[in-house]
Amino acid sequence: MTDSSEKKASAPDPVEISQAMTHIAERSQRLVMDFLEHQDPHALGLSDPLNIGKAFMDMTSKMMADPGKIMKAQMDLWQAYMTLWQTTASRMMGATAQPVAATEHGDRRFKDAAWNENVVFDYIKQSYLLTAEWMQRTVHEVEGLDDKTRRKVDFYTKQFADAVAPSNFVMTNPEVLRETIESGGENLLKGLENLLEDLERGKGKLSIKMVDEDAFKIGENVATTPGKVVFQNDLMQLIQYSPTTETVHRRPLLIVPPWINKFYILDLREKNSFIRWAVGQGITVFIVSWVNPDAELAAKSFEDYMMEGPLAALDAIEQATGEREINAIGYCIGGTLMASTLAYMTAKKDDRIKSITFFTTMVDFTEAGELSVFIDEAQLGALEDRMNKDGYLDGRAMATTFNMLRANDLIWSFVVNNYLMGKEPFPFDLLYWNSDSTRMPAAMHSFYLRRMYQENKLVEPGGITLCGVPIDLTTVKLPTFMLSTREDHIAPWKSTYAATQLYKGPVKFVLAMSGHIAGVVNPPTDKPKYGYWTKSGRAPKDPEKWLAGATAHEGSWWPEWKAWLDKHGGGQVPARVPGDGKLKALEDAPGSYVAVKAGD
Missing domain, CATH: 3.40.50.1820 (Alpha/Beta hydrolase fold, catalytic domain)
Incomplete structure (x- = not known):
């Protein structure tokens, strides 16, 4: 019998994933169409209210002025990838290897056992960590930016790095894949319903529900000091x-x-x-x-x-x-x-x-x-x-x-x-x-x-x-x-x-x-x-x-x-x-x- 830790670390069956995703696609189409039918066509429009375009244009122009530095940064990343490939190959052959990139203390995105125990997901995790750290460091080291522009570029580069983490996507998150297979895709259908409810509550803008609001009432179980x-x-x-x-x-x-x-x-x-x-x-x-x-x-x-x-x-x-x-x-x-x-x-x-x-x-x-x-x-x-x-x-x-x-x-x-x-x-x-x-x-x-x-x-x-x-x-x-x-x-x-x-x-x-x-x-x-x-x-x-x-x-x-x-x-x-x-x-x-x- 496979113990629980081995089960958590195992890679999901691709056939089961494909069947689940097909099932989800068929059922989710109706949910999305129902949602779009009663939406303001302008409500989901995109804009740049934070005015970050100019900051990144300034950063890009300063970066391109020093092609040698760009080349060195790319070589550094390539060398890090080579090291990661070598350690991953060693693990696939049964050897142990120290991680090339490790999560920071308190980073809960990769807490599932499979991120460390499964070689494929460990590689995905470390590839992301290497790339995110390289991207943020490279942007931060661009010379010639004023302090305000540098601060803005650093901040939104980190926002981008956080957004593209493999933990945020179905196919690269082992915990989500496991849940999808075990529930027959019901998790993603329920998730889509949650997403549409949040969009409706935000009147077309995503308003993420962070807490069970029905669990609290002011004066009854919070703010109760007489x-x-x-x-x-x-x-x-x-x-x-x-x-x-x-x-x-x-x-x-x-x-x-x-x-x-x-x-x-x-x-x-x-x-x-x-x-x-x-x-x-x-x-x-x-x-x-x-x-x-x-x-x-x-x-x-x-x-x-x-x-x-x-x-x-x-x-x-x-x-x-x-x-x-x-x-x-x-x-x-x-x-x-x-x-x-x-x-x-x-x-x-x-x-x-x-x-x-x-x-x-x-x-x-x-x-x-x-x-x-x-x-x-x-x-x-x-x-x-x-x-x-x-x-x-x-x-x-x-x-x-x-x-x-x-x-x-x-x-x-x-x-x-x-x-x-x-x-x-x-x-x-x-x-x-x-x-x-x-x-x-x-x-x-x-x-x-x-x-x-x-x-x-x-x-x-x-x-x-x-x-x-x-x-x-x-x-x-x-x-x-x-x-x-x-x-x-x-x-x-x-x-x-x-x-x-x-x-x-x-x-x-x-x-x-x-x-x-x-x-x-x-x-x-x-x-x-x-x-x-x-x-x-x-x-x-x-x-x-x-x-x-x-x-x-x-x-x-x-x-x-x-x-x-x-x-x-x-x-x-x-x-x-x-x-x-x-x-x-x-x-x-x-x-x-x-x-x-x-x-x-």
């Missing part, structure tokens, strides 16, 4: 959470999350809710729940987000608790807003915020990472035209941009699972939140992208003006806790680290493992998943120097932050119940603003 909405305006609802301790810090905590996503990333499930944990540590927690804006809020500006967001929340917290002084957290763009707000408050001699924590926040956009690929004049102009027409940026467009930063995990893995394997996506709270996108008001988003991402004016003293006040981040002298994450594709840690040289108060910088979300949502557990680094003393200018001298710790950074915050808590007072102060409860947490979907 509390009340105690204040609201056009842009936000303010939630005050119910205490679970007899005493609390005298100073309440205000959390200002990003409005590019919804706040409940910090309140997913009981076991990983930062909000529930913070409440349990004896902190009166307030959080801003941003509105999901429509065309009526098109004119809302970055200034409005400051005035109707954190500044309005400060006034409301004082009414709700009687406490004038607070501590605050800003997450991602919410942190960028808080940094601007603190500079504004300093100019106004407003000292109500006594400490500030930043989660993965950029204020210096000199090295903005891969997102800068999407920020140039041509793309901004096209984006503004679309926003001015609709009054907002559709949240799904923003979600697609973020997904491209981790295409193998957030795009191609679902293409394989949903369309090739014909399976439904898993019920995963983080992916449910990721799919729950938000819209951006036209005026605010244009200001943010141009003045900060493109022009990097926030880091210049007086570079931007909010409500008539020139913003100077160097005037911020509060005790500051900065959390960054080492594998962050959205706010690269070395870019966020630059702020340690701006703020004039005592700065504690902490670097967590993992990325923009998982590195933040990392609760204390018996089996810690990620660790973090700390370093005492003033942060040096060079982030690598900081890391070289930092101390590694196992487990969650949350207790590290709590120990820091205790120094700024202002003593203990009896716990406060939402609605007992001057602000009465309007509705139960998580409120109604968070329930609005981008498609509503």
Whole structure:
């Protein structure tokens, strides 16, 4: 009897494949025709909204100017192929051989046993890895390109390399072939149905379903920490959470999350809710729940987000608790807003915020990472035209941009699972939140992208003006806790680290493992998943120097932050119940603003 590992590694029978594919073709023709009959003929049109054509034309012209270098690159690839052919031939004859090209740590595309144990699929895998690495290296080494063009060419070359991986195609993915034979092709038929459903949901544009959305409901099994909405305006609802301790810090905590996503990333499930944990540590927690804006809020500006967001929340917290002084957290763009707000408050001699924590926040956009690929004049102009027409940026467009930063995990893995394997996506709270996108008001988003991402004016003293006040981040002298994450594709840690040289108060910088979300949502557990680094003393200018001298710790950074915050808590007072102060409860947490979907 053949054991399971041998079965997994065996090559499929070509006759069975042919029969299955013929069966699929006959049945799928009807499905496709039914779909096309009720489609807008213009809905499936192609265009170049990302304006990458010119970048690759520039790259090609520079590359062709040095034919000797092209020849050397081709010879290098040929020699690598020759080595691979030799090792493959050795394996076919029963010998063992070290791989010529190996997958990177964490690459889950080739996890099936056949990719290593079956000689044919091992050859396909290594051929792809050699070619992809060669292609990306060759493009990156082209001389004479400006930084923006090089960054764009590198990014889209990697996107192409990811797209053509053999794992993404039926005939070169052993796991898919096995499923096709065993199910008689039902996986591909189900996958085609999934594909057509996603196209219909996206109104002609592919909207990949990443999660079983029926498995979650806001307020029932995500965003469940008890509390009340105690204040609201056009842009936000303010939630005050119910205490679970007899005493609390005298100073309440205000959390200002990003409005590019919804706040409940910090309140997913009981076991990983930062909000529930913070409440349990004896902190009166307030959080801003941003509105999901429509065309009526098109004119809302970055200034409005400051005035109707954190500044309005400060006034409301004082009414709700009687406490004038607070501590605050800003997450991602919410942190960028808080940094601007603190500079504004300093100019106004407003000292109500006594400490500030930043989660993965950029204020210096000199090295903005891969997102800068999407920020140039041509793309901004096209984006503004679309926003001015609709009054907002559709949240799904923003979600697609973020997904491209981790295409193998957030795009191609679902293409394989949903369309090739014909399976439904898993019920995963983080992916449910990721799919729950938000819209951006036209005026605010244009200001943010141009003045900060493109022009990097926030880091210049007086570079931007909010409500008539020139913003100077160097005037911020509060005790500051900065959390960054080492594998962050959205706010690269070395870019966020630059702020340690701006703020004039005592700065504690902490670097967590993992990325923009998982590195933040990392609760204390018996089996810690990620660790973090700390370093005492003033942060040096060079982030690598900081890391070289930092101390590694196992487990969650949350207790590290709590120990820091205790120094700024202002003593203990009896716990406060939402609605007992001057602000009465309007509705139960998580409120109604968070329930609005981008498609509503």
